[in-house]
Amino acid sequence: MFKIISNKELAPNIFEMVVEHKRLSLKARAGHFVIVMPDESGERIPLTIADFDRQAGTITLVIMAIGTSTMKLVSLKSGSSLYALIGPLGVESEIENYGTVIMAAGGVGTAPVFPIARELHEKGNRVISIQGARTKELLFWTDKLAAVSDSHIITTDDGSEGRKGLVTEPLKELLEKEKDKIGCVYMIGPAVMMKFCSQVVIPYGVKSVASLNSIMIDGTGMCGGCRVKVGKETKFTCVDGPEFDASQIDWDILLSRQKMYCNEEKCSLNKYKNTHGTL
Numbered sequence: 001m002f003k004i005i006s007n008k009e010l011a012p013n014i015f016e017m018v019v020e021h022k023r024l025s026l027k028a029r030a031g032h033f034v035i036v037m038p039d040e041s042g043e044r045i046p047l048t049i050a051d052f053d054r055q056a057g058t059i060t061l062v063i064m065a066i067g068t069s070t071m072k073l074v075s076l077k078s079g080s081s082l083y084a085l086i087g088p089l090g091v092e093s094e095i096e097n098y099g100t101v102i103m104a105a106g107g108v109g110t111a112p113v114f115p116i117a118r119e120l121h122e123k124g125n126r127v128i129s130i131q132g133a134r135t136k137e138l139l140f141w142t143d144k145l146a147a148v149s150d151s152h153i154i155t156t157d158d159g160s161e162g163r164k165g166l167v168t169e170p171l172k173e174l175l176e177k178e179k180d181k182i183g184c185v186y187m188i189g190p191a192v193m194m195k196f197c198s199q200v201v202i203p204y205g206v207k208s209v210a211s212l213n214s215i216m217i218d219g220t221g222m223c224g225g226c227r228v229k230v231g232k233e234t235k236f237t238c239v240d241g242p243e244f245d246a247s248q249i250d251w252d253i254l255l256s257r258q259k260m261y262c263n264e265e266k267c268s269l270n271k272y273k274n275t276h277g278t279l
């Protein structure tokens with residue numbers, strides 16, 4: 001059993017959970033994920049390690065409560081325990097000296113962006129982060145991300161905070177202005193956001209990396225739900241990733257696959273809400 005030190009809502013339906021696990025906190029690196037089970041009969045849920053504190057012996061998970069399993073998970077109170085917690089899993093991020101790196105974070109993608117930005121910053125890179133959300137209320141960890149960035153740009157679709165518009169707009173402007181200085185662009189967020197970020201970067205010939213952690217289902221390499229076409233090869237996000245060359249990902253196949261289990265997910269969520277109510 002793994003003790004939940006704290007569990008708080010950062011933004012509507014987005015929760016930050018700090019869990020005690022000394023060994024995991026010592027081994028965690030940017031890019032890693034864990035699999036959690038809220039209870040014995042629960043589904044396995046793959047989640048990025050969004051932060052870790054080696055001294056305190058804790059890891060931090062950021063959970064968007066959108067389905068039955070994630071709703072079950074966020075309903076666990078501080079002081080209670082997770083039934084299972086396995087990790088670190090996945091291939092860690094390549095932390096190199098790129099010079100200048102742009103970190104494009106969309107929505108809950110801010111959570112996996114944070115540890116990568118921190119390690120790149122510690123390595124001496126100039127980190128420019130662009131953090132986007134639909135509206136002000138959905139922004140979280142803005143100070144935290146700004147603290148590991150040399151410059152931090154906020155965008156909201158409705159203009160309620162920062163620049164009005166999408167992350168792709170400042171991304172294009174930066175590439176236009178500083179193409180020769182930018183060594184890499186990271187993009188993490190909804191698949192459609194990553195697809196359009198990738199399309200913006202390709203003409204400039206800059207290395208681009210997308211993290212596909214959000215498409216994983218069980219994280220075991222067996223369900224096949226995280227299959228992705230990268231160049232001519234088929235990769236499994238939970239085994240070969242979660243990070244891939246964004247310019248080589250077939251985004252259209254990925255987007256169509258994401259809709260595959262929509263009906264089953266809706267049925268399961270309705271059943272859960274009828275028994276347990278909403279959050």
Ligand code: FES
Nearest residue numbers: 217219221222224
């Ligand atoms: S998430 Fe099931 S095989 Fe990767």
